[in-house]
Every structure is written in structure tokens, then in C-alpha cells.
Amino acid sequence: MIPAREIREKAREYGVPETTIERDYAQNWLLKHLSPMNMALKGGTGIRKVYIENYRFSDDLDFTLLERMDKDILKELLNKAIREAKEGSGINFNDEIQIEENVNGFEIPIYLRILRRGGTPLKIKLDLTSSEKESILLSVERKEILHPYSDRCQFQAKVYSLEEIMAEKIRSLFERIRPRDLYDVWYLHNRIDREKMLNTLYEKCRFKNVEIDVSSLEDRKSDFANAWKNSLGNQLKELPGFNYVYDRVIKQVGEYETNGNS
Template sequence: MINKQEIMEEAKKHNLPPNTIEKDYVLNWLLAGIGEAKPLQANWVFKGGTCLKKCYFESYRFSEDLDFTVTNIAHRNPDYLKTVFVDIADWVYEQVGLEFPADEISFESYNNPRGKLSIQGKLAYKGPMQRKGNNPTIKLDLSWDELLVESPVRKSIYQPYSDANFNFQVQTYCIEEIFAEKLRALVERMRPRDLYDIIHLFNDSRWSPDRERVLAALKQKCAFKAVEVPTLALVNAMPGKSDLMADWENMLAHQISELGSPGYYWEKLPIVFNWLYNP
């Protein structure tokens, strides 16, 4: 396990809180453990903003949780998941000395807004900062009611820290499908991180978005969840815009040192939708 000094140096370099950097480091090892766990390898597909950071763009916004679509219905069992993740915690500890206490690993089922069963996991950790008091936690969001449009891909996990022999992979959404889910999410829940990711992804020169693949995935995903396919007019009419603007700093400032205003990102949406529907 890296030391506290390395965390502090990375925090200074990125102009972010040390706790954000420590969690980023811990996420890497938890993700590696998931990728190495044979019961999960073929059935868990990593997605969302953390997937972009960990597997597609190393220099991207920092994140706090792990989102997976799970294709095996047998895994929809909190007791089973607790057993699997205690084993993953043991593996991580053997690899690097990073501890996820077994008595602070929990999984709870709940009905998501669509009325379908989902599971949220929480894992506390004892990382390089060695803080006193309650251990910080990582959240896992697991969903089974999601349509996979494209075949998953195996991607290497970026590791910017000094641990030796970190060479692990995890199964992920393709980037076009992540982009499509972000667009759909903007009309489902109107969260700051979705707006940020849409504009940042669209403008990122490190990839060239395949418009037809993005649009096809978006239409299928919206149909699957009976959600209207997003347009600029629909997004502008959504009631959650004021909440998004109000929550912008609170939700993102600890993840991105040079954030920019929400208005800046909102004003870029016409360009994205024009590209999507008027090539």
C-alpha cells in the first residue's frame, strides 16, 4: 500500500482534498479485486463516470462509487454478495495490505424508482491516511434491470500510483454505451455529474464518438425503460434544472479542481443534440 505522503503529494498536484485521492486509490484495488473474482468476471459490467476515469481516460474527474450492471440473477442476494466481497477483501489485503473490515461490508436490497430490485453495497476501508474515528466507505450500485445494447469489453484499470505489479482488467461497457446512458440519465434524474460527463465526453479529443452507435443505444435504452428519448426541448423543460444548478458545487467541486459554472455546461447542450440528430 502506498503511504500517506504519496496521497498528500497527489492531492497537492490535483488541488483536491486528500480524502478524494485516497478514495481514488482504494477504488482501484477494489475494482481489481472484482475483476479478479471468478464468480463475477463474466457477469458484472462496469459502467458510469467512474468507469470513464478508471478504464478510458486517466485524467478525468475523480469519483466516489462503483456502478455495475449484473447479468446473473443468482447474484441478486445480499448474503451471497457479502460472502464474495469478504473473499475479495482478503485478496486485496494479501496483495497490498489495504483493509476492508469484514464486519463493515454490507449489502442491502431495495426497489429502485422503476419498482425493480436493486442492491447497494457499502465497504468501509482503512487506507493510507490512517485516520481515526469512523472508516470512510465506498458505495457499490448494482442493477439487473438494464439493457446491454453492445457487447462488454475488457479494459485495463489505470493505476497512477506507485504500487508495483498492478496489472488488472475489468469488464466494462463500451464508451458509446456509457455516453448513451449519460444522455438518458439527464432526463431521468438531472444530476450535475451527468451534465458534466456529457459535455466533457463530447468535447474530449481522446475519442471520436460514433454518432450512429450512440443514437441506436440511446433509443433502445430509452425504449427498454419507457423513457422518452431526450431532445434539447425535453431537457430544457425538465423541472430539475434549478436543483442541478444549486447542487453543482456541492456534488462536483471535491472531484474537479477547475470545475466551471453549470451555465457553461448547459449552454453546450445544443451542440451535442445538434450533432446527435442533425449530422
């Protein structure tokens, strides 16, 4: 395990709380031992962990299962991964896990301690989408993990393509109010294959019966704005202004809506 000094130095360097660095570091070790499982990393954590170095931090680990998986088998595999991550890293992961089923799959909170010995432990939430609840349209890639810490944690992870991550992020804008989706769509706009992403987006929206409708985003502007700083403030050193990001995303999504209806 890296020394406490390194965690504190990284927190100062990136302008985030020490707990953000602790969680990010623990995520990598957990990912290493989850990587043999047949599931693909996605979302903001997928962006940070394999595609864009020093991207915004993320609290959760989001995956889509690539096969149907029984809850008991899933628990056995997760317990094994947590045990191995604990042994390999020295991080004090809690061995006891509870798997909560939801409409899309499974949610598993994992608790750990690094710097703090008392008080509330840190939490990493695993969010696993069942294979039948999501349509993966582009090839799942295998990428080297980005590990900006001094110990050795080298491995490859199965991950969505950047275009598929972007497509799901845009769709999510019309399913929920999470400022990180807005930020990710803005940031990735010029970093993806636009044609490939659009074809994926329209198919994914059809799969979930979601409509790309700019007016619905405009109706919820204040909701996104009110949650902007609280949601992203601990994940970035310099948070861009909400209106700047929002206006550009509205313009981008307006183009996607027009193309989708043409």
C-alpha cells in the same frame, strides 16, 4: 500500500482533498479483486478507470451484473474480494458488509481507512444493477486498469463501451438530477462514435420508458445549477462554469431529440 506522502502529493497535484485520492486508490485495489465477478463496470468510474486518464474522480463503483445472482452468493463473492483486496494492498477495509436491495438491484457501502485512524471511515458505495433491470446492447470490453500510483495493481476489468456509458448518461439526465451526468455528457461528446451511441441511446430509452425531452432539462436548470459545485467540486481541479457546460449539453441533447423523433 503507497506511502502517506504520495497520497498528499497526489492531492496537491490534482487539486482535490486527500480523501478523494484515498478513495480513488482504494477503488483500484477493490476493483482488482472484484474483476473475476461476472459484472461490467460502467458510469463515471468506468470512464476514469479505463478510458480517460486523469478524468474526474468518482465516489462510487457502478456495475451491471451479467447474470442473475442470489443475494447470499453475492455476499460471499464480495466478502472474498474485500478480504483479498485487504491482504493484497494493506488497506484497512472493513470486513463487515450489508447488502441493501433496491428497485434496480443492490447497494453495498464499503468502509475503509488509510490515513485517518479515528473519526468516520471513508466509504465506497458499490451500486450493482441486476441483469434483468438493464439492457446491455454493445459488447462488454476487457480493458487494462489505469493506476496512477507507484505500487503494482495491474489487471483487466470488464467495462461498458464508451458509447454505452454515454447513452446511459444521457438517459440519466431525464431520470434524476446529478450534475456529474451533465459534466460527463458534455465531456464525452466528441470522444465517441456518434452513430453507435445514438442507436444505443434510443434503445435504452425505450427499455426504461424514458423520453428525450429538452424542455424537461430546461425546467430543471436551476436544480442542476444549485448542485453543481457541491457535487463536482471535490472531483476536479478546475471545474468548468455551469452555464458553459449546460448550454452545450442542451444543444447536444436537442440534436438527439430531433434525430430520435425523425
